[in-house]
Amino acid sequence: MPELFSERHIGTDASAHASMLAAVGYDSVDALVEAAVPESIHVQELLNSSIPAAASEREALAELRELANQNTVRTSMIGLGYYGTLTPAVIKRNVLENPSWYTAYTPYQPEISQGRLEALINFQTMVTDLTGLDTANASMLDEGTAVVEGMLLARRASKLTTNVFVVDADAFPQTKALLASRAEAVGIDLVEVDLAGGAALPEDAFGVFVQYPGASGRVWNPASVLAAVKDQGGLAVVAADLLALALLTSPGELGADIAVGTSQRLGVPMGFGGPHAGYMAVRKGLERQLPGRLVGVSQDAAGHPAYRLTLQTREQHIRREKATSNICTAQVLLAVMASMYAVYHGPAGIRRIAAETAARADALAAVLTGYGLTLVSESFFDTIRVHVPGEASTVVERARELGINLHLVDDATVGISVDETTTEAELRAVVVAFGFSADESFAGLGSESTRLPEDLVRSSEYLTHPVFNTHHSETAMMRYLKQLADRDYALDRGMIPLGSCTMKLNAATEMEAITWPEFASLHPYAPEADVLGYLGLIEQLESWLAEVTGYDSVSLQPNAGSQGELAGLLAIRGYHRSNGDLNRTICLIPSSAHGTNAASAVLAGMKVVVVACDDMGNVDLDDLRAKIEQHAENLAALMITYPSTHGVYEHEVTAITQAVHDAGGQVYVDGANLNALLGYARFGDFGGDVSHLNLHKTFCIPHGGGGPGVGPVAAKAHLAPFLPGHPMAQRDDHGAFTHAGGPVSAAPYGSPSILPISWAYVRMMGAEGLKQATGAAVLAANYIAVRLREHFPVLYTGDNGLVAHECILDLRPLKEATGVTVDDVAKRLIDYGFHAPTMSFPVAGTLMVEPTESEDLTEIDRFIDAMIAIKAEADAVGAGTWPANDNPLVHAPHTAQSVIEGDWDHAYTRAEAVYPVRSLIRGKYWPPVRRVDNAFGDRNLVCACPPPEAFAD
């Protein structure tokens, strides 16, 4: 019998299952899950499954190698926002390939996240420095969507009531396509203007968007255009190339209110389109309008500086349909890589890389113009466009034969973008592709480019903070990365039982292929012939995901769950409109839904109507029917999460979907909790028309400390034509369907370089293994619920008193009895060596626990024992043994410093503080800060690196 990967992936073995089942009271895992999942939705046995029988780790890698071999890595000089870059090996090995970084969660618990929070504040500082603005967020999903968010921000912040937004004619084509599809849904009118050519601006624009440098490579001074729009009350959005900004006057100095872009070329491989970290920075006064995560500096209980996520009230989990954006997961891992690229190279190194890049473009231009060719623009940074009337395809084809992909702009124009990696030999090959000498020498390579306009040569400093001027030797860099990683709690330390987050194993074999050059080094617009392996992998994964969810077609384009939601709702919108139902814009959302649902609905041009939940946490059927009746004519969709955000399988789900369909509405099933369903029930079978999945939950893409994510959207046949397409896609067809909706990501296939992870997971588990994983996850959650029930009430259960893959522990009675809060328990778990479960979502005052299938019984029991011990501590507070204001809970977490320095005058001992369990003595995670003061950070906003003196003690 060959070794099964599923036995490595699933943490609990047969004997563990036996003892867990005994506690829960069932004979088998199947019997348990079938008792929990309503019988009406049990899946039928599939004939002709497209999912092959489970492969071993070795076999899966061999198949991935075959797919990789079908890709052809040519040097890309296509540009358009994606460039070759050299990932410093020290960053690749110690960040991208290091589970301490890639298995961490979003830093909601700041005390155990100081390392990546520091890395992110370095990122923010880098972005504010280079863009010349005041506040940057902790990353965006990509440049194209960041421009869209910039447009939406401008509309929120401008006092003008017009709907006109001006778009630079020289913007990247993918950005224009994204703006078009997103603007239409929210009623914004785009006006494209040749800004560099001096064309007149419309009079009533609430904002303008400028690409700097332009897609054509042209560098020009947009200051007067920005000023003109601002004078009439609009806001100026500039998409700027961060590397170019090392040489060019910053957007902030030119008058921009908002700068956006990508940090891809700062050491993050192109990966056929992603993932990379986009960015956004704003001038002072707009920080409360920022979308996404923002890291700030606060202080801990001892008054020491500590980082945390700040101004969270902007975000969808709090503000729901009034949030600044629907985005939640960002691109933390990639932002960390880009920030470390700046840390490693420092200001002089970044400037040198930029200058060498510019010099290469200059030298190439000099040679080509020396042969009598002319350029579209004489001013440029790294990209030139060359006039070759009637010859453009020939030049591009010849370059391909020489191993280089150029950008075919049109019959008469070829675009060439050079970068950090470009060699003299490659420049020579380009010259040959244009039909000239093979022995050209490039005189300009050693000198500064002469092609940057004098009025735009940068004079302001950047990256002056010590962090960018310290870690330049590889030893120092390696140690800095280790030091930061050591401050954080990731899956490599222990269980992260975050409800609704599915923190399962990200297996090493699954991660193996993402750095192979055949997957990492491809440009998203490379010719189809170069990316056949990718297209094959994507097609297989799409068909597998369609099969396990009961849908007909899948798009892998959305870069996060939020974007999958948006894509699904836009598909519903497109479907209704194609039927002439322009009025169907009402989106029903249960009160228990994740806030992102509501935020996404608004961005799809819908109006949110909230449906009540009953005391059991289920959708209130009477209220649902009343709302459907009230809005029957205008009903667009119902968004429902299954199993619900309350962690139960709602018994009445088919009645719910039927009621919506009867009224002409579509059913959106949020796939956030798919880990409780795979192999046992399918969204498409119980009435779902469209869903998004989270590959970073159910399908093993690591959370990366807050991204990357992949949020595929899966739909029934009638919605498939409205799934996201892309003007630059190598193929429009996805199996039997053509996806013709507007794009939701900058790249046609979103973040392809991490798709081998999910592909490998499905390939190594097989359909049977996926089902076993579901069973193990549901068993683990029910085991925890049963074991902890007498200590903490389990808030909601479904059929037969069972929960799904997670359970909500109600801590409100504990607070009532003892004064100990959910925060106290969460922070005390750090002292016990755990990451806290999800706090106060979806119900305030509760903890939601999701163990996943990957934890073994020893770890699950360790968690249960810790919770029971903490309950006893709380009871001691309630009984008066410890004072309410001086006990190990209220002071948790405890740093080493807090128990060593000074006199100890607490009501509990030092050992009780830090070694509540004896096993911690030999292996303890020490938090670097004490409890972080949330209010201080929000009241005193600081979002850039503090000076080193701040950490003096």
Next chain:
Amino acid sequence: MSDKTTLKYTPEHEWLDIDGDVATVGITDYAAEKLGDVVFVELPAVDSDLASGTVVGEIESTKSVGELFAPVNGSVAEANSAVVDDPSLVNSDPFGDGWLIKVRFTELPENLLSWDEYSALVGE
């Protein structure tokens, strides 16, 4: 600090201290406690017109957002800049220094609550 028992209240947890045709408006201690640590307050501009029941400002804590509803029709006579500069006043002195706006009104709505009625509403 105003005497809580002589103030008028709304079901949106706002209090009104009425003096002639000007009402001083704040949020109640119950609301401040529910919000938690207030970190940001946004108030309407002086002289702006208010329509009763509409959202005219926001009170943000670290974890949630409370909306400020105009309790009466009228115009803003004064906005409390001290509370904008130091939002913690909403927590430390909701009925005193943590007041939010003064509204010049023409007529009071009939459905304002007394202290007893408001206390009953919030179950105290």
